[in-house]
Amino acid sequence: MCLGIPGRIVATVDVAGLLMGTVDFDGLTREVCLAYLPDARVGEYVIVHVGFAISMVDEAEAHRTLEMLRSMGTSLEAEL
Amino acid sequence: MRFVDEYRDAGTARALSARIAELCEPGRAYAFMEVCGGHTHTIYKHGLEDHLPPAVSLVHGPGCPVCVIPMGRVDDAMHIARQDDVIMTSFGDMMRVPGSHGSFFDANAEGTDIRMVYSPLDSLKIARANPDRQVVFMAIGFETTTPSTALTVRRAAAEGLTNFSIFCNHITIVPALRAILDSPDVRIDGFVGPGHVSTVIGCRPYDFIPRDYGRPLVVSGFEPLDILQSIHKLLRQLRDRRCEVENQYTRVVAAEGNPVALAVIDEVLEPRPDFEWRGLGRIPWSAMRVRERYAAFDAERIFAPPGARVEDPKACQCGEVLTGVIKPWECKVFGTGCTPETPIGACMVSPEGACAAYYNFGRARHRATEPAKEMSRA
Ligand code: SF4
Numbered sequence: 254m255c256l257g258i259p260g261r262i263v264a265t266v267d268v269a270g271l272l273m274g275t276v277d278f279d280g281l282t283r284e285v286c287l288a289y290l291p292d293a294r295v296g297e298y299v300i301v302h303v304g305f306a307i308s309m310v311d312e313a314e315a316h317r318t319l320e321m322l323r324s325m326g327t328s329l330e331a332e333l
Numbered sequence: 334m335r336f337v338d339e340y341r342d343a344g345t346a347r348a349l350s351a352r353i354a355e356l357c358e359p360g361r362a363y364a365f366m367e368v369c370g371g372h373t374h375t376i377y378k379h380g381l382e383d384h385l386p387p388a389v390s391l392v393h394g395p396g397c398p399v400c401v402i403p404m405g406r407v408d409d410a411m412h413i414a415r416q417d418d419v420i421m422t423s424f425g426d427m428m429r430v431p432g433s434h435g436s437f438f439d440a441n442a443e444g445t446d447i448r449m450v451y452s453p454l455d456s457l458k459i460a461r462a463n464p465d466r467q468v469v470f471m472a473i474g475f476e477t478t479t480p481s482t483a484l485t486v487r488r489a490a491a492e493g494l495t496n497f498s499i500f501c502n503h504i505t506i507v508p509a510l511r512a513i514l515d516s517p518d519v520r521i522d523g524f525v526g527p528g529h530v531s532t533v534i535g536c537r538p539y540d541f542i543p544r545d546y547g548r549p550l551v552v553s554g555f556e557p558l559d560i561l562q563s564i565h566k567l568l569r570q571l572r573d574r575r576c577e578v579e580n581q582y583t584r585v586v587a588a589e590g591n592p593v594a595l596a597v598i599d600e601v602l603e604p605r606p607d608f609e610w611r612g613l614g615r616i617p618w619s620a621m622r623v624r625e626r627y628a629a630f631d632a633e634r635i636f637a638p639p640g641a642r643v644e645d646p647k648a649c650q651c652g653e654v655l656t657g658v659i660k661p662w663e664c665k666v667f668g669t670g671c672t673p674e675t676p677i678g679a680c681m682v683s684p685e686g687a688c689a690a691y692y693n694f695g696r697a698r699h700r701a702t703e704p705a706k707e708m709s710r711a
Binding site: 286 | 334335336337339340345348352424451452453454455474477478480481488529532533555558559562581583584585586587593594597
């Protein structure tokens with residue numbers, strides 16, 4: 254229940270005032286409450302816990318972290 | 334899967350572990366606590382300890398909400414579930430946690446109506462479909478799941494549902510960290526900080542750890558490279574004689590957290606003066622309860638469960654595991670009396686529990702390094 258996973262929003266819908274959405278987890282879709290991410294849009298990635306999206310995945314930051322990780326690898330290879 | 338696979342690259346992991354080894358000062362040992370059960374799960378699943386130099390050891394923290402729920406609360410939940418016309422709903426992880434007279438699964442087998450739900454909102458569906466029954470949601474979890482419970486209560490109120498309530502067991506991570514830091518035998522040089530709790534509460538609530546206790550904390554993602562990078566950041570702080578809160582998980586965690594979620598929690602729930610944690614004992618202001626305004630949705634007010642304190646079983650050493658005093662396999666009943674199928678302690682129940690994670694993923698590896706011990710246990 255604590256292992257939150259990233260998924261991609263494929264649809265959003267207002268259910269009697271509650272923002273809900275369909276989120277795709279690598280082919281498996283689930284209905285997810287988006288009320289805590291009022292700015293979330295179709296195509297964006299979110300982290301979902303117990304049926305609620307609690308955070309967006311920031312693509313630019315994700316890229317930055319990866320670059321940093323990879324640079325640690327390449328600087329090592331350069332030394333070798 | 335996007336945002337997952339790229340953080341599992343084995344080549345980068347090897348490079349990172351070399352970087353980590355470089356940062357260790359000769360002759361010095363480092364102990365870092367990973368606070369979150371999700372991290373414990375990743376560490377064992379991917380064998381991350383094999384990527385760390387012998388000088389770096391990991392201590393598994395209290396961040397598995399299922400593992401720290403005391404038996405007395407399970408018994409109270411059972412008391413509520415056994416009332417006439419009650420349907421209890423619960424996350425699957427909670428179903429096997431032993432109370433003093435068995436688990437939810439055992440109670441189900443005896444005819445008590447306890448149903449598994451994926452989302453707390455599913456409980457509202459059950460309440461709508463069963464207007465003549467009382468539906469009680471067994472609410473558990475840290476700040477990752479608290480917002481979902483709070484919104485569900487608010488939704489029930491808005492709909493005017495009169496047959497739904499929650500048995501609130503939500504806990505908060507910061508008081509638990511303080512309790513660990515205050516305990517006399519703590520030997521922790523830094524923290525791999527909770528990632529998803531921080532999406533809700535942000536990074537600032539941890540500022541007291543470097544400030545008052547002189548330990549660094551790095552908020553970390555959940556993939557293997559995330560955790561290795563966080564350990565690297567901790568070691569770099571120690572080498573540079575810095576001590577601060579850093580955020581490795583910037584792709585998901587914003588410094589200020591999720592203000593919408595925090596506002597809904599604050600509207601529905603309030604801090605509870607005292608709560609018992611399995612293994613850690615009573616910790617003041619470490620849990621949440623339903624505010625007066627939403628009293629009609631509070632199962633504790635409606636059903637007045639006995640609230641008895643129940644001692645943990647004698648054989649159980651979960652407390653020592655949860656504070657990092659012993660490793661899971663050092664518990665006397667690990668793998669013999671206590672297995673995921675027949676758990677004695679709660680750390681063996683949830684996949685995020687240190688004992689279950691170790692039982693499922695770590696044993697083979699451990700057997701290779703410490704055959705004598707494992708043999709004598711078998
Ligand atoms: S093996 Fe079982 S009883 Fe022992 S610490 Fe782990 S969960 Fe608790």
